[in-house]
Amino acid sequence: MGKTAWNRKGTKAVGLAALTGLVAVSLLSGCGGGGKSGGGGKTAMPDTSKEGEVINFCVYQEVTKSFVNDYYPEVESVSDDEEYTYLKDGTKIHWFVYNSEEYQEKLDEHLKKQDSDDPDERIDIMDLEGDYMRKYLEAGVCIPMSEIGIQDSDIEKQYAYTKEAATLNGKVCGLSNEVAPGLFAYRRSIAKDVLGTDDPEKVQEAVSDWTKFDEVAAKMKDKGYYMLSGFADAYRVFSNNMSKPWVSDNQTVEIDPAIMDWIKMTKRYSDEGYNHKTINVFTEEWMKDQGPDGKVFGFFYSTWGINFTLVGNAGDEGFGDWAVCKGPQPFYWGASWFAAPKNMDHPEHVKDILLTLTCNKEIMKKMSIDRNTFVNNVDAMSEIAADPKTGSDFLNGQNHIALFNEVAQNINLKNLGIYDQGCTLDIIYSFSDYFLGNSTLDDAKAAFEKAIEERYPNLTEVVWPE
Amino acid sequence: MARISLARIRKRWKRRALEKRERKRKWRLGHQKRWGYFFTLPFFLVFLVFSCIPIVDTIRYSFYEYYTVGLMEVGPTFVGLDNYISILDAELLKYLWNTIVFWLGAFLPQLLVSLLLAAWLTDARLLIHGREFFKVVMYLPGVVMASAWSVLLFTLFADSGAVNQLLQSWGLILEPIHFFTTVAGIRFLVCMLLFLMNFGNSTLLLLASISGIPASQIESGFLDGCSYRQVFWYIILPRLRPVVGYIMITSLIAGLQLFDIPQILTNGKGNPGRVAMTLIMYLNRHLSNNNYGMSGALSVYLFLVSGVLCWIVYRLLDVDNQYYGKVPEARKIRPKRRLGGTKE
Numbered sequence: 001m002g003k004t005a006w007n008r009k010g011t012k013a014v015g016l017a018a019l020t021g022l023v024a025v026s027l028l029s030g031c032g033g034g035g036k037s038g039g040g041g042k043t044a045m046p047d048t049s050k051e052g053e054v055i056n057f058c059v060y061q062e063v064t065k066s067f068v069n070d071y072y073p074e075v076e077s078v079s080d081d082e083e084y085t086y087l088k089d090g091t092k093i094h095w096f097v098y099n100s101e102e103y104q105e106k107l108d109e110h111l112k113k114q115d116s117d118d119p120d121e122r123i124d125i126m127d128l129e130g131d132y133m134r135k136y137l138e139a140g141v142c143i144p145m146s147e148i149g150i151q152d153s154d155i156e157k158q159y160a161y162t163k164e165a166a167t168l169n170g171k172v173c174g175l176s177n178e179v180a181p182g183l184f185a186y187r188r189s190i191a192k193d194v195l196g197t198d199d200p201e202k203v204q205e206a207v208s209d210w211t212k213f214d215e216v217a218a219k220m221k222d223k224g225y226y227m228l229s230g231f232a233d234a235y236r237v238f239s240n241n242m243s244k245p246w247v248s249d250n251q252t253v254e255i256d257p258a259i260m261d262w263i264k265m266t267k268r269y270s271d272e273g274y275n276h277k278t279i280n281v282f283t284e285e286w287m288k289d290q291g292p293d294g295k296v297f298g299f300f301y302s303t304w305g306i307n308f309t310l311v312g313n314a315g316d317e318g319f320g321d322w323a324v325c326k327g328p329q330p331f332y333w334g335a336s337w338f339a340a341p342k343n344m345d346h347p348e349h350v351k352d353i354l355l356t357l358t359c360n361k362e363i364m365k366k367m368s369i370d371r372n373t374f375v376n377n378v379d380a381m382s383e384i385a386a387d388p389k390t391g392s393d394f395l396n397g398q399n400h401i402a403l404f405n406e407v408a409q410n411i412n413l414k415n416l417g418i419y420d421q422g423c424t425l426d427i428i429y430s431f432s433d434y435f436l437g438n439s440t441l442d443d444a445k446a447a448f449e450k451a452i453e454e455r456y457p458n459l460t461e462v463v464w465p466e
Numbered sequence: 467m468a469r470i471s472l473a474r475i476r477k478r479w480k481r482r483a484l485e486k487r488e489r490k491r492k493w494r495l496g497h498q499k500r501w502g503y504f505f506t507l508p509f510f511l512v513f514l515v516f517s518c519i520p521i522v523d524t525i526r527y528s529f530y531e532y533y534t535v536g537l538m539e540v541g542p543t544f545v546g547l548d549n550y551i552s553i554l555d556a557e558l559l560k561y562l563w564n565t566i567v568f569w570l571g572a573f574l575p576q577l578l579v580s581l582l583l584a585a586w587l588t589d590a591r592l593l594i595h596g597r598e599f600f601k602v603v604m605y606l607p608g609v610v611m612a613s614a615w616s617v618l619l620f621t622l623f624a625d626s627g628a629v630n631q632l633l634q635s636w637g638l639i640l641e642p643i644h645f646f647t648t649v650a651g652i653r654f655l656v657c658m659l660l661f662l663m664n665f666g667n668s669t670l671l672l673l674a675s676i677s678g679i680p681a682s683q684i685e686s687g688f689l690d691g692c693s694y695r696q697v698f699w700y701i702i703l704p705r706l707r708p709v710v711g712y713i714m715i716t717s718l719i720a721g722l723q724l725f726d727i728p729q730i731l732t733n734g735k736g737n738p739g740r741v742a743m744t745l746i747m748y749l750n751r752h753l754s755n756n757n758y759g760m761s762g763a764l765s766v767y768l769f770l771v772s773g774v775l776c777w778i779v780y781r782l783l784d785v786d787n788q789y790y791g792k793v794p795e796a797r798k799i800r801p802k803r804r805l806g807g808t809k810e
Contacts, residue, residue, distance in 0.1 A: 108537070139537035250535075279647070280733075284624060418536045429735045436647050438738045447740070450557075454751045457533050457760070458540060 054084075054094045055346045058110055058126040060103040061336070065095050067177065067371075071363050072356050091349060096123070104132060111141060114343045124344040125353065128174060128337045130165065130413075131421040137168045138418050142339040144171035145354070148347040154359050158376045165413035166337050174337035175358040176376045178303070181407035182236065184327030185306050186298035188396065191323070194223050194297070200398060204325035210265065213328050216297075217274040226296045229289040230278030231266050231435045232428045237300050238262035239424065240331040245417035252461045253423065253452055260465055263431060263441075270435040279432050292317035302333035303374040303404055311394050320396045324403055330410040374404050381405050419456060426451040528762030533755050541759070549763035557740075558748075558767070564736075565744045568728070569721035571657035576665045577713065581706075583665075584672035585698060601673070604666035615659055616730040620646075623655060646731070652742045656728050660721075668713045675709040676702060719775050722768065725750070 059065060069078050069085055076086045085093040098106045113121045128136055136142055145155070155163060155172065159179050166174030184207060188198035195206055195216070207213045217227035228234060242256040269275040276296055278286040289296040290313035301310055306324060314322060338358070340350050356363055358376055365380035367373060374381065384390055385402040392400050430451050434444035449462045528549055532541035583604065587597050594600070622628050623645040630642040645651035679702060687697045725746040728736065734750070736743025745768060752761040 111537075135536040141537060284620060285626065288626065429733070429737060432647075433738045436644075436738070438647070438649075443739070451751075454757075455755055456535050457531075457755065457757055458535050 054092050054120050055125065055349050056094050056096065056110075056120070056123040058096045058098070058107055058123050060098055060100050060127055060129065062097060064127055064177075064336075065097060067357060067367065068093065068353065071367055072353060073363075074352065087349070091346070100129070103129075104135075107136075111341060114141075114341055119345040122343055122345060123341055124346045125338055125340055125350050128339050130180075130332075130335050130337070130416070131424065132418075133166065133174060133337050133339070134416045134420065135418040136339065137166065137173050141341050142168075142173040143342045143344070144168075144173050145175060145340070146171060148340055148344075148351045148354075150175070150351055150354060150359075154355060157361065157378050157380075158358065159378060159408045159411075161332065161408070161411040161413040162335065162337070162376055165416050166339070174339040175354050176335055176337045177357045177364075178335055179374050179376045179381075179404075179408050180302040180304060180332045180335040181374070181404045181411060182240075182300055182302040182327075182331040182333050183306065183324040183400070183403055183407065184298050185301045185310055185322055185324045187294075187296075187318075188321050188323050190220070190225055190297050194219050194225065198323060200323050200325045200403075203323070204327075207325065207327055210261075210328050214265075214268075214274075217269065218272075220297050221273055224295065226274060226276045226289075227298070228269060228275045229286050229294075229296045229299065230275055230280065230283075231270070231432055232280045233275070233300055234265065235262055235424070235428060236333045237327065237329050237331045238265075240333075240411065240413070241329050242415050245415045245419075246423045247417055247419045247459060250458060252463055253419070253459050254463045255465060257465050259427065263434075266431070266435055267441075270437070277436065280428055287313045290314055290318070300327065300331065300333075302331075302335075305333065306395075306400065307372045307392075314394075319394055323395050323398050324400050326403060326407055330407045330412075332408075332411045332413065374401070374408070378405075378409070381408070419459070422455045423452065426455060524758075524762045524765050526762075527758040528766050530759050530762075532759045533757035535755065545759070549759045550766075553760060553763050553767070558745075558764070560740070561743050561745050561748050564741055565722060565724055567653065568656050568660065568724055568744065569718060571653060572660035572664065573714070573717050573721070575657075576661050576668055576717070577710065579661075579665050580668040580672050580713075581710075583669045584676055585702070587669075587673055588676045589694075591694075601670060604669050606666065607662045608664060608666050610663075612659070612663070612726040613730055615663070616727065619655055619659065619731065623651075647738055649738055649741045652728075652732065652738065655731060656742060659727050659731075660724070664717065668717075671709055671713060672706060675706055679705050715775055715778055719772055722746075722772060722775075 057065075057068075065082065065085075069075055069082075074087045074089070076088045078085050083095055085095070087093065096106070096110065107126060110123045110126075114123070116122055146152075152172070155175065158176070162176040162179060163172050166172055166176070186203060191198040191203050195203060197203065205212075206216050213227075220227045238258045238261055239256075242258045244254065244256060246256075247253055266275070270277055276285070276289055278289065280286070288294065290299065290310060292315055299305075299310065306322075310322065311319075338354055340347075344350065358364075361377050361380045364375040364377045365383065368375045368380060368384060381401060382405060385399065385405045390399050390401050391397040427448055430448035431444045433439040433447070434441060439447070445462075445464060452459055452462065527542065529544060529546060530542040531545045531548070532543070534540065583600075586592055587594055587600065620627075624630070625642045625644060629645075630639075633639045634642065643651060645655055683701055684697055687701050692700070723746055724744045728742040728744055729747050729750070732742045734747065736747055745764070749761050749764050749768075752764065
């Protein structure tokens with residue numbers, strides 16, 4: 001009897017404890033749902049005086065990890081699963097690699113822990129893509145580089161636009177390792193057939209401004225070719241040359257005349273049959289257009305695009321049939337920046353890594369030659385460009401580095417903002433019906449307004465030029 | 467005072483003994499009941515944490531302006547019914563209509579084909595061999611993930627894809643059909659995929675239901691000189707009514723939640739002209755910036771519509787039970803008696 005009574009009490013106690021525990025947890029999780037996002041208004045300051053054991057590094061591409069592992073001289077060894085990199089002084093780097101689609105979401109989760117007292121919970125350095133870098137900068141998540149000891153004199157050899165783009169209140173908050181100037185990559189065989197020459201300088205002369213570009217497009221059509229593949233092909237060329245950011249006052253989207261020019265041009269190209277009507281870049285049809293059976297003359301592509309994506313899409317048959325020229329306007333496409341979030345606890349290490357990856361001319365030059373990347377160092381790239389041995393087999397020996405170098409110094413990225421990624425996505429998709437001839441210009445404008453309001457509820461007005 | 471008689475004492479003892487036994491019985495039952503609570507506790511806790519609290523929060527936030535832009539959080543600010551009104555302005559009815567179009571385009575062929583197949587497979591005179599094999603084959607398309615299907619469709623129905631090439635080489639069309647950029651094209655693809663993925667399931671349900679019809683009824687129909695068509699229309703079909711109703715309502719509720727197929731096929735945009743934007747895709751757009759207010763309001767609308775549909779389902783199932791006689795009453799009575807024991 002006594003035993004049963006005990007049992008009964010025990011059960012009751014366990015049950016009660018479980019109940020209270022879970023209710024408490026559930027209440028907490030209920031609050032968590034609406035919790036503050038990273039870098040928000042919390043004022044509780046963690047103890048940042050002590051350094052943790054690991055340097056937490058968030059990246060969205062494996063290549064960043066390999067740059068550190070292969071070129072940072074302080075690296076001692078790398079763990080078998082490549083999750084950790086051990087440095088000579090005993091510190092280790094913990095890598096958090098996420099794919100581009102989920103990167104921002106994961107990064108935000110990490111940033112929420114930035115107020116934690118445990119230094120190993122907080123991230124120390126992160127990768128930010130150009131389309132959303134400003135979102136983090138302007139939220140006050142990143143600390144100025146001067147705070148970790150990187151002075152303006154250290155970074156004077158970096159391309160100006162990379163510094164401009166990452167400047168907040170006059171202070172550089174992000175450093176870029178790679179530069180992504182864009183060029184117009186074209187097929188030599190089609191150039192010969194239509195323009196009578198495949199010489200990059202003569203082709204450049206033929207497409208040096210948009211009027212001439214249109215004239216060539218008409219000739220392409222007459223011979224059964226397309227000038228461009230689709231609607232988004234020229235988008236970056238126009239959007240990088242906007243005179244103001246998409247949004248200046250957190251309320252109104254002001255459509256730049258450059259964007260209207262892109263809309264007009266794309267509509268004309270679609271109606272005239274100058275393009276192959278692919279909806280967006282990186283769609284299946286778009287990549288097919290770069291393949292051996294493609295009838296498209298050229299693509300606006302940046303460094304990584306020409307050195308890797310185009311080479312892959314063109315295949316063996318297209319190898320050597322391509323060349324590059326500057327095209328009508330300078331532009332860039334898709335570079336990334338390193339930034340240090342506030343409350344990071346390894347300023348010395350992060351400083352050293354960044355100085356190596358973004359300022360050390362010798363190491364960067366080696367990186368560029370080994371990996372075929374365009375590094376963010378004017379001196380290193382100018383030396384490579386001037387080297388008579390420089391040339392790309394894929395481009396039939398053309399020295400594309402010299403052209404990239406020229407463009408990179410003329411890029412203007414003063415107008416980046418926190419709404420770039422959403423505006424870019426929405427304008428391309430909202431206008432695709434219009435380009436296809438399925439809707440009117442006003443419908444397309446309304447579709448964009450609707451899409452942008454869903455994405456950013458605070459943007460209540462869209463102002464169109466004219 | 468009054469004399470206490472032996473009989474009275476005996477009576478009192480007896481009563482006390484009875485009361486004691488009753489107490490004991492009650493205690494035992496109560497004890498069992500406590501164990502019952504204990505064992506059902508995990509379900510209720512999980513339900514509370516993962517369903518109940520989020521549902522209450524969803525409804526609460528639907529009255530607030532609450533979203534994030536970049537890393538900046540706006541709200542929560544109480545705005546009353548603003549979200550409900552602005553979501554109605556924002557073409558909610560259009561997306562509801564899109565959803566209904568997809569449902570009709572997929573459900574009607576699904577029902578007809580399922581009925582036909584079920585009738586064939588159960589027809590004793592057709593003597594179809596390998597029925598089990600066909601049942602599996604019909605069910606297979608539903609096993610494949612919608613995303614896998616979509617990848618296949620992207621390749622097959624691209625402007626330069628296999629379907630267009632085939633049609634062109636047969637001389638049926640001159641220009642490729644733009645399946646992904648025209649209203650009819652995208653509707654056709656979504657409906658076709660929905661149909662393919664669901665008809666196996668409904669065929670199996672109908673098969674089971676037809677098998678449940680007593681053979682004697684069908685046979686007596688034939689003996690009375692009915693043609694097969696008459697047997698189907700006047701004997702089989704009326705008895706399938708509850709199942710057809712069940713399939714219809716469950717597919718309508720599933721249709722309301724249609725998301726994966728059009729989302730992947732249109733890259734989340736619902737283009738052209740948002741004709742492929744379903745209610746849940748629209749919800750998803752609001753969730754991309756953690757807009758708890760607007761998505762909460764939309765969820766409440768969806769909840770109401772689904773609630774009405776569920777009520778209809780219960781009504782239909784009730785009809786089903788009555789059809790087969792006294793079963794529901796027996797079911798109702800028995801638990802009552804059991805409960806009676808625990809009551810006074």
